[in-house]
Amino acid sequence: MFQVRIHGRGGQGVVTGAEMLSIAAFQGGRHAQAFPSFGSERTGAPVVAFCRMDDKEIRLREPIMEPDALIIQDPTLLHQVDVFSGLKKNGYILINTTKTFDQMGLGEFVKGFKPDHLLTVPASELAMKHVRRPVPNVPLLGAFAALGGLITLQAVHAAIDQKFDGAVAKGNRDAASEAYEIVMEQERQAQHA
C-alpha cells in the first residue's frame, strides 16, 4: 500500500486534490481511497487530506500517520503544522514553492533522503498562468505523476476531466502537464548529480 498525505489551506483544493489522486490511481487499475480530515472549514485554515493506493481492496479507515509521500501545497505550513510527522524513511516530499529545500531551511532535515525523492514545483504560479487562480492542487498532481510512476499524467488528465469541464479542465490539464515536465527535468538533473 502506498499512502499520500496532502497538507494545505482551506481554499487550495486540498480535498479535491486527494480525490483526484484517487481517481487517477483508479484509472490505473488500482484500489484507492481518498478522504479528508475535517476541521475548521475556513478559508486559510490548515487542511489535511489523505489518499491510499493498493492492488487490493483497502479496508483501513484510520488517518495516514506514516505516509510514503507528502504533498505540501503551502510552504508557510512548515512553521505551523508538523507536516513531516511520521513520514517514512526515504519517503517522497513534494512542495509547492519557488525556493529550494535549503532556502526553506530544510537542508539539514532532508539530508538522509534520496535526492530524487525531494521535489519542488512552483504550483501556485503554474495555476495562475493556466487557470488564473492560485489553486496549486492540480499542478502538484501533475508533478506527483512524474515522481514514482504510481500514476500517469494521462490518468491525472482523466481525473481532471471527471472533476472539471471546458476551459477550466483544459487550463488544469496544461498546468498539470507543465508541472510534470518541470519535475521530470529535476529528476534528470538529480540522476546526473
Add this chain to the structure above:
Amino acid sequence: MLEQCEGSHAVARAVALSRPEVICAYPISPQTHIVEGLGELVKSGTLERCEFINVESEFAALSVAIGASAAGARAYTATASQGLLYMAEAVYNASGLGLPIVMTVANRAIGAPINIWNDHTDSMSMRDAGWIQIFAETNQEALDLHIQAFRIAEQLSLPVMVCMDGFILTHAYERIDIPEQAQVDRYLPPYEPRQVLDPSEPVTIGAMVGPEAFTEVRYLAHAKQLQALDLLPELAKEFKEVFGRDSGGLVKPYKLDDAETIVIALGSVLGTIKDTVDEMREQGVKIGVLGITSFRPFPIEAIRAVTAHAKRIVVIEKCFAVGIGGIVSRDVRSAVQSRPQQVFAVVAGLGGRAITKASLHKMLQQAIADQLELLTFLDLDWGIVNRVLEREKLQRRSGPVAEGILRDIGTVSSKIA
C-alpha cells in the same frame, strides 16, 4: 459500472435508481452531499417523476415524507445528528403509522458541545423508535443497502434507516460498482402500499388508540421487527442473485471458526478491525470479527449461533449510554446470556476520534490477557478529564467545561490524528 466516487454520490445514485417519487430534505453535515446530489439529478431530469421538496426543517422533512408516503408515493429523506433529534416526534410517527420511508442517517455526534464529526449517538438515540436500522461497512454496502432498504420497507410497511458513518464514508472516495437501472428494476418492484390516502376510497390514517389496544399495537410493531429477522437474509440472498454481491443481511462473520476472541462492531470501523485481526492472526492469535448489519431488529439468534465457542466478546461501539455504559454491548449481552463469556464494552471513536490499528492492538491484547475493564474508553485522555475535575473541586465558578478544556489543550489545528 465501476466508478471512483464519493460515498454520498454513490448513495444519491442508489436512491435515484430506486425511483423515489418524493424526496424532501433539510441540509446538515455530513448528509449534505447526498441530498445535493439528488437535487441535481431531479433538476437535470436524470431522475424523472420525482418531486424534490425543500423544507424549512428536519421536522418538516420527515413530516413531508410521511404525507407523501401516506399518499402512496415512494418517499426518501436524509439527515444526521441534531437533525434527527429535531425530527424525533415524526420518527416515531412514521413507524407507528407503518409508512415505508427510507432515510439515510449520515452518522454524526450530538452536542453540546457542538461536534460535526462521526459517531453513532444520533441513530442510537432512535433505536427504540420502531424503525429498521441497518449499518453500512463500506460505500459499496451503503449503496447496496439503500436499494435493499426500499424493498425491506415496502414489504414490511415499516420505515428503514440506513446508517453510514459521516465523513468516514460519506466523504470518502472509493471504487464503487454502480448498478444498471434494469438490475434495480428487477430487484425492486413498484411500490404497492398497504394503506393509501385515496379520495376515491377514503380512509383515515392515524386514529387514536386507547388502553384497550395500545399494548397490542406496540406488540405488533415488535412482531414486524421479528418478521424482518427472516426477511433481511432472504432479501440479501435475492440481492446477490441480481447484483452478484454479498451485502446486507443480519450479521457478517469474519474468521470466526476457531476464534476464542470475537470483536463485534457496526459500520466502517469494521475495516480497520479486520486489518488488525489479520495482523493478530499472523501472530497466532485466535481472533475473529462479527459485523452487525441489522441493529434493529437486533439479531439475537444469529449472534448467539456464531459466538458459541468464543471465550470472550469485545464490543467496539461508537456510542455510549451516559450513566450506564455501552449500548450495543448490552444488547450483545442479552444475546449470549446464560453463557460464561465475558462481554467487554469498548467505547471508541466518539465525536470523530480516529480509531487506529495501534490502539486496537493494545486494547485487544489487554482483553486477551484478561486485563480489560468491562467498560473501557479507547484512548481516553485522563489528563484532560482530571484537570476539569480538579478545577471543579477548587472553585465554584469553574466556568463552561468545553471552553476550559480547549484552553487546557491549546490549538488542535496542528495535529494530524
